[in-house]
Structure formats: structure tokens, C-alpha cells
Amino acid sequence: MHPAEEHFLNITRRRFFGTSAGWIGSGLGALALSSLVRANLAPVTGEGTAGLASHLPSRPARPRARRVIYMHMEGAPSQIDLWDHKPGLRHRFNEDLPDSIRQGQRLTGMSSGQDRFPVAPSIFKFARYPNNQDGIWISELMPYTAGIARELCFIHSMHTEAINHEPGITFFQTGSQQPGRASFGSWISYGLGSSNANLPAFVVLISQGIGNMQALSARFWGSGFLPSEHQGCKLRSAGDPVLYLRDPAGVTRADRRRMLDLVGELNQREAERSLDPDVRARIAQYEMAYRMQMSVPELTDFSDEDEETLAMYGPEVRTPGTFAANCLLARRLAERGVRFIQLYMRGWDQHGNLPGEIRQQSKAVDQPQAALVRDLRRRGLLDDTLVLWAGEFGRTVYSQGVLTPENYGRDHHPRCFTIWMAGGGVKPGITYGRTDDYSYNILENPVEVHDLHATLLHLLGLDHEKLVYRHQGRDFRLTDVFGKVVPGVIT
Numbered sequence: 001m002h003p004a005e006e007h008f009l010n011i012t013r014r015r016f017f018g019t020s021a022g023w024i025g026s027g028l029g030a031l032a033l034s035s036l037v038r039a040n041l042a043p044v045t046g047e048g049t050a051g052l053a054s055h056l057p058s059r060p061a062r063p064r065a066r067r068v069i070y071m072h073m074e075g076a077p078s079q080i081d082l083w084d085h086k087p088g089l090r091h092r093f094n095e096d097l098p099d100s101i102r103q104g105q106r107l108t109g110m111s112s113g114q115d116r117f118p119v120a121p122s123i124f125k126f127a128r129y130p131n132n133q134d135g136i137w138i139s140e141l142m143p144y145t146a147g148i149a150r151e152l153c154f155i156h157s158m159h160t161e162a163i164n165h166e167p168g169i170t171f172f173q174t175g176s177q178q179p180g181r182a183s184f185g186s187w188i189s190y191g192l193g194s195s196n197a198n199l200p201a202f203v204v205l206i207s208q209g210i211g212n213m214q215a216l217s218a219r220f221w222g223s224g225f226l227p228s229e230h231q232g233c234k235l236r237s238a239g240d241p242v243l244y245l246r247d248p249a250g251v252t253r254a255d256r257r258r259m260l261d262l263v264g265e266l267n268q269r270e271a272e273r274s275l276d277p278d279v280r281a282r283i284a285q286y287e288m289a290y291r292m293q294m295s296v297p298e299l300t301d302f303s304d305e306d307e308e309t310l311a312m313y314g315p316e317v318r319t320p321g322t323f324a325a326n327c328l329l330a331r332r333l334a335e336r337g338v339r340f341i342q343l344y345m346r347g348w349d350q351h352g353n354l355p356g357e358i359r360q361q362s363k364a365v366d367q368p369q370a371a372l373v374r375d376l377r378r379r380g381l382l383d384d385t386l387v388l389w390a391g392e393f394g395r396t397v398y399s400q401g402v403l404t405p406e407n408y409g410r411d412h413h414p415r416c417f418t419i420w421m422a423g424g425g426v427k428p429g430i431t432y433g434r435t436d437d438y439s440y441n442i443l444e445n446p447v448e449v450h451d452l453h454a455t456l457l458h459l460l461g462l463d464h465e466k467l468v469y470r471h472q473g474r475d476f477r478l479t480d481v482f483g484k485v486v487p488g489v490i491t
Contacts, residue, residue, distance in 0.1 A: 068387075074391070093120075101441065120398060126139055141358065142362055157442045161449075162177050164412065166217075171449055174478075209346045210347045212349040300329065312371040323364050390419035396413045445488060
């Protein structure tokens with residue numbers, strides 16, 4: 001529903017005549033505007049669209065996915081050491097990166113002053129999975145993930161406009177390097193609505209990693225210009241998952257209900273007086289918080305999980321806030337109908353001592369992320385759940401700082417990097433795109449961030465060109481004026 005249409009539909013006859021008395025010209029003008037707006041609105045269709053404050057698209061195709069689990073590896077993991085096997089680099093240790101490969105591409109301020117750009121081959125072994133003949137090359141750092149290779153779709157040809165973390169993460173989450181846009185999860189909440197009245201449509205989980213930590217801003221899961229009910233709800237890793245989840249001592253459930261009824265009545269009067277959509281959003285959020293007092297404790301209580309499941313996620317699954325615990329929590333959120341589940345794993349920013357740190361980071365995520373995919377599969381959830389694993393960009397083939405045969409660091413590299421997906425209508429057991437011998441430039445099938453967003457929306461049954469929201473006089477969308485669906489990764 002267009003904001004102007006909702007505004008006029010919310011005006012009662014008494015309010016209309018009260019505000020237009022003495023201003024009959026402007027009152028009739030508003031009535032005419034309402035008619036014009038209604039005549040040009042697209043029909044509101046699709047599940048969960050009631051009460052949304054803009055015109056939503058019809059869903060163009062049968063959706064392959066109903067929800068998303070997005071694991072963001074904050075800091076940018078090295079594709080050369082994990083997924084993009086370049087065996088020829090072993091013979092080029094400490095050689096200068098050829099100018100024909102670098103092509104004058106921009107560098108960060110951290111390595112632009114280097115006299116040389118020495119090639120640093122990965123010290124880690126790779127093997128093909130699920131079989132040695134024609135399987136997918138995966139590093140020894142990810143043995144559990146290698147065990148689910150037949151479920152995964154690797155894109156080696158991702159690229160981005162951003163070269164630093166803050167704009168890079170912002171771009172991946174919102175489709176723009178500039179702050180203020182709506183996040184990917186908020187767009188999904190807006191476009192699909194909620195399928196569980198007792199939990200938010202968009203939930204965020206954060207795990208601390210090892211090494212250099214980039215800042216995480218709440219705007220990464222913010223709703224931007226979309227109505228505030230579509231922002232992500234961050235669950236805490238210590239104490240109560242949500243602040244003030246428990247009622248204070250001496251306050252009963254009935255007391256809380258009476259208080260909310262009174263506050264709701266006051267807010268409803270204000271909503272009728274001001275027609276401010278944020279007031280209505282506040283009413284809805286108070287009610288959601290009340291329901292979450294019952295649903296969240298049950299959600300985060302793993303006592304009903306059998307020992308086989310807990311063991312599958314690894315020894316850290318019982319420690320709140322770990323990546324293992326958050327992966328299991330993501331599965332529990334998925335089976336309860338939460339639309340968009342965002343996991344952040346911090347600590348992948350390895351400018352120095354990469355071999356030591358990436359071993360620890362990989363160990364922390366490998367078993368849990370593989371268990372998540374296996375668990376979704378065995379519970380019948382993977383076919384309609386899109387699982388995405390990505391960082392904000394990749395890492396350079398050349399070493400930043402001192403290079404030795406056993407130690408090196410890597411700088412930011414936006415020109416090519418690797419992500420993987422599973423479930424939800426993506427082709428399993430394939431690689432898409434190809435990079436040059438240095439994992440520095442894309443040779444085949446480039447995929448830009450807007451293309452990825454367009455493809456994920458398509459799999460969810462949404463047309464990225466029609467999922468729009470009118471703000472400050474223009475229609476905004478997640479993919480801005482870019483993006484194309486990538487058919488090569490869709491079943």
C-alpha cells in the first residue's frame with residue numbers, strides 16, 4: 001500500500017471534516033490526490049503484505065525458498081587459502097606480481113606504499129570432494145565442509161566495488177556503500193512478511209572470532225527508510241538473549257498484560273491523532289516483545305536436542321554466543337518460520353600471521369556450518385532454505401608485509417573472491433565462475449553483489465526490479481538500478 005493511500009484510509013470522517021473545516025479547498029484537493037494515487041497503485045499481493053506502507057510486487061514465480069540463513073564472515077576470508085585452488089603459485093613464491101595481472105588496480109592505504117608485491121602461495125593442501133576425479137577443490141582447513149561438497153554451489157567470480165571493510169559490509173548488507181539504506185534482511189521481512197507471530201521476521205546472531213575484529217554497526221541490520229518493524233532483532237550471547245525478557249520481581253504476567261493494554265490504548269489515540277506510522281510500529285513491537293517473553297526462552301533452550309545433534313555441531317555448541325551455538329540456534333529459528341537469520345562471525349581480517357589465525361577461525365566455523373547444512377537436510381528444511389556463506393570481499397595473492405615460506409598476510413581484494421550457497425533452489429555440487437592463475441582477476445562469469453541480491457530475491461519468489469519502496473520522492477530497491485539474476489546457479 002502506498003504511504004499516501006494508507007494515510008488517507010486512516011482518516012476517519014470526523015477527522016477529515018475536523019481538519020478540513022475552514023480549509024475546504026485543501027480538503028477537496030487532498031481528496032482528489034487520494035483518488036489519483038489510488039488509480040495508479042499496483043495491486044497489493046503476496047503473503048504477509050497486509051499493512052505494509054508501500055506498493056509491493058506480485059510474486060513472479062513459485063518461490064524455491066521460504067527463508068534465508070546468511071553467514072557473514074566479517075573481515076574477508078582468504079579465498080586462496082580456503083576455496084580457490086591455485087597450485088601453480090607454488091613455483092612463484094616471492095616473485096613480483098606481474099603488472100599485467102595487477103593492471104594498475106587500486107590498492108588500500110595499507111599496501112600502496114610497498115616497494116614490492118611478492119606472491120604468497122597458500123601453504124595449505126587442497127583436495128577434490130566428494131571424489132578426487134571431478135570434485136570441488138577445498139582446502140584442508142575445511143574438512144567438515146568438504147564432507148558436504150555435494151550440497152554446495154561455489155561462486156568463484158564474486159566481485160564488489162568496495163575495498164575497505166565498513167563500506168564493503170554496508171554494500172553487501174544493503175546494496176549501497178553509503179549508510180542509511182535498508183538491509184537485506186529488512187527487505188525480505190518487508191517483501192514476504194512474517195510467518196511466526198511470536199518471533200521477529202529478521203534475527204541477528206553474532207560470534208566473536210580470533211584476531212583483528214572489525215566494528216559491527218547496528219545499521220548493518222537496520223531497516224533504513226523501511227518501517228521500523230522490519231529491522232533485525234539482535235539476540236545477545238550472554239544473559240537473557242533479549243534485554244528485559246524477564247518481568248521484574250513482583251510483576252506478574254497479568255500485570256504486564258494490563259500495562260501493555262494501557263500503553264497500547266494511549267499509543268492508539270496518538271496514532272489516530274497524528275497518523276504517524278512509527279506509532280503503529282511501536283504498538284506492534286510492544287506486542288511482539290510480550291510474545292517473545294514466552295517464545296525466546298523456549299527457542300534458546302537446547303535441552304530438547306538429542307546428544308547426536310549436539311555432537312554434530314561440535315564441542316562449543318553448549319557455549320552461548322559461539323558460532324556452533326549460533327548455527328544450532330539458526331536451525332531452530334528456521335524451523336520456527338523466521339524469514340531471515342543473519343550470523344556474523346568476526347575475526348577474518350588477516351593482514352599478518354594469516355596461517356596461524358585462519359587455522360583457528362576455520363576450526364571455529366567448519367564443523368558447525370557443515371552440521372547446519374546436514375541438519376537442515378535431514379529435517380526436510382534445506383530445499384526451501386537458502387544458506388549463504390560470504391565475506392565482504394577477498395584477499396590478495398601478494399603478501400602484505402614480511403613474507404616467509406610459512407607466514408604471510410594478505411590485503412583486501414575486491415576484484416574476485418569466493419562465496420558458497422546451499423539449498424533453496426541453487427544447483428548443488430557445482431562451481432561457477434573462474435579466476436586467473438593468481439586469483440586476482442575474473443576470467444569467466446563475473447557476479448556482482450547486486451547480481452547476487454537479485455538472484456536470492458528471485459529464489460524467494462520476488463522480482464528485484466519490482467520490490468520497491470517510495471522514499472523522498474523516488475522508488476528505492478535493494479539492487480538500486482543494477483543487478484541481474486544468475487541463471488547458471490539455479491536448478
